[in-house]
């Protein structure tokens with residue numbers, strides 16, 4: 001039987017057109033609850049992330065582990081185990097590996113294998129700075145999502161990404177056009193645009209009407225959820241938005257009620273999106 005593609009899984013989760021939340025898995029040892037900090041580090045990170053997955057799964061369209069949060073601690077094995085856990089227990093929820101890879105093709109090929117074969121991710125984030133040929137090894141994987149950084153959420157992102165090119169187009173606009181067009185050879189491209197820039201979300205949506213947007217920046221970075229949904233949400237059959245929140249969900253409580261607090265924080269994002277959509281109707 002043919003494997004489900006990244007976009008098919010996402011569409012399944014988007015059957016509820018307000019289910020846009022993607023919970024980011026960004027473990028920070030010093031922020032783990034006291035009872036978890038007592039465990040050996042690998043065990044603590046595993047238990048913490050697994051419980052957050054269990055608490056939030058009903059209201060997410062995806063999970064997004066950030067690879068540096070695991071690799072810096074030497075916990076790649078925990079990351080593998082967590083992705084396997086999602087596959088086994090929530091097979092309809094896609095996993096986006098946030099790795100922001102980008103290198104010449106001969107090396108990028110290994111980054112693509114790392115994401116899709118070693119970790120078994122359904123999608124990966126990539127950096128387009130080296131140009132389209134550097135992304136080909138990722139798009140060569142049938143059915144795997146490739147999220148191209150376009151207008152990132154950080155304060156300094158305009159420094160390069162908003163530069164005007166000859167003809168007046170801005171760099172992030174060119175990236176959006178290329179990623180939605182010629183680079184998108186497996187039909188699974190997505191773009192990363194920060195919720196801290198709702199006007200840019202709207203502009204990218206105009207340039208790339210059919211691709212999913214991974215939008216980090218709600219929650220801890222203070223991005224505007226309502227403005228983002230109004231700018232980027234498409235239609236019930238293809239809502240088109242994946243709203244990532246990591247710290248605001250993971251560390252919703254510093255106490256021993258952290259699972260309930262994470263679930264409540266996730267539910268409140270879901271409810272907030274529902275309210276924005278109801279308001280639009």
Ligand SMILES: O=c1ccn([C@@H]2O[C@H](COP(=O)(O)O)[C@@H](O)[C@H]2O)c(=O)[nH]1
Pocket residue numbers: 024026066098151152153154192193194216217218219220221244245246247248
């Ligand atoms: O433009 C970008 C691209 C990626 N990120 C990543 O998303 C999460 C955001 O975490 P919060 O705690 O919700 O702020 C984190 O893993 C970043 O590396 C981003 O923030 N902006």
